[in-house]
Amino acid sequence: MEKPSVTQRKRLKLRARRLTRRMLPFVASLFMATPLASPVANSTAAGMETKMPTAKALQNAFFNQRLHDLYSDLQVEQQGLRFDVFEKAVTGYFNLKNDGKLNDKQLLTVVDFTLPSTEKRLWVLDLNSKQVVFHTLVAHGHNSGENVATNFSNENESNMSSLGFYVTQAEYTGKHGRSLKLEGVDEGYNTNALIRSVVMHGADYVSEEFIRQNGRLGRSLGCPALPMDMHEQIIETVGNGTCLFLNGNDTSYSSKYLNEDVAMSSLLGPNQMI
Structure with a gap:
């Protein structure tokens, strides 16, 4: 099998980095959504299921992270x-x-x-x-x-x-x-x-x-x-x-642009x- 060229390897690494950056907020949301105080086995035994975050929740988390990143960058x-x-x-x-x-x-x-x-x-x-x-x-x-x-x-x-x-x-x-x-x-x-x-x-x-x-x-x-x-x-x-x-x-303020x-x-x- 032909070995990938240096250029191909660089492209693969770049894609991997991009994928990692995109997945970090999603992984963080999954982590936060998982109860830390009790093992999964105990939850299942008690008839409870760990709820996975919805796609909308993950999207909101990613958006919030992007806003915080911009806020941080601007100092x-x-x-x-x-x-x-x-x-x-x-x-x-x-x-x-x-x-x-x-x-x-x-x-x-x-x-x-x-x-x-x-x-x-x-x-x-x-x-x-x-x-x-x-x-x-x-x-x-x-x-x-x-x-x-x-x-x-x-x-x-x-x-x-x-x-x-x-x-x-x-x-x-x-x-x-x-x-x-x-x-x-x-x-x-x-x-x-x-x-x-x-x-x-x-x-x-x-x-x-x-x-x-x-x-x-x-x-x-x-x-x-x-x-x-x-x-x-x-x-x-x-x-x-x-x-x-x-x-x-002014707590009465509202805007369609929000x-x-x-x-x-x-x-x-x-x-x-x-």
Whole structure:
């Protein structure tokens, strides 16, 4: 029998590694599903059967592992971005991507208004290179709260921030200088953003110096206002079709873009779906 060539052996090893990586989450799920406290024989004797995880459960486990891997690679936990917020943001990103609403930059901007304004609570993430492009301060609306945003609204002249998913639009020059239009896509939560002129712009009251003098950032009329020394770079980077997610303490918030099945299909690909 002819011996395999070096190239063939390398291909076989590569396939084996890929198969191993794909099977690890499934094996872990099987392991977790097996009772450790009692032998299989005892369970059978007692008339009990060990339930094997369903294909859907294995798929969910694999999806969750991929999300945790991405979260770990980005190293955002050390910067204060909680996994549950990250998970919602990424789920929405893939849903919007699936709907054809985003460009090909693979950028995701996350703002977590559960954090106080004195903390850096805006992240611009490159999901392709797995890098944090920007991590900075961001202001919330004047009527949303003092140091922490607790109230949100979609109403015109409410002077509050609006939660949910946005798709960035074109930039323009207005009363705040270089600014970026935002289209809210969550019905009932932020769809009046364009009418309200809720945009990204720079502001003097978004700075460490303002925090030292006042104990918190200044507040906008509902816009996610940025530091003056960074707003132009951020606007140029995220404009024209990237995803923005504003998270906050509002238990009533819901979104059709938090469909995990759609996100799962996009992240895992057809070969790893049921």
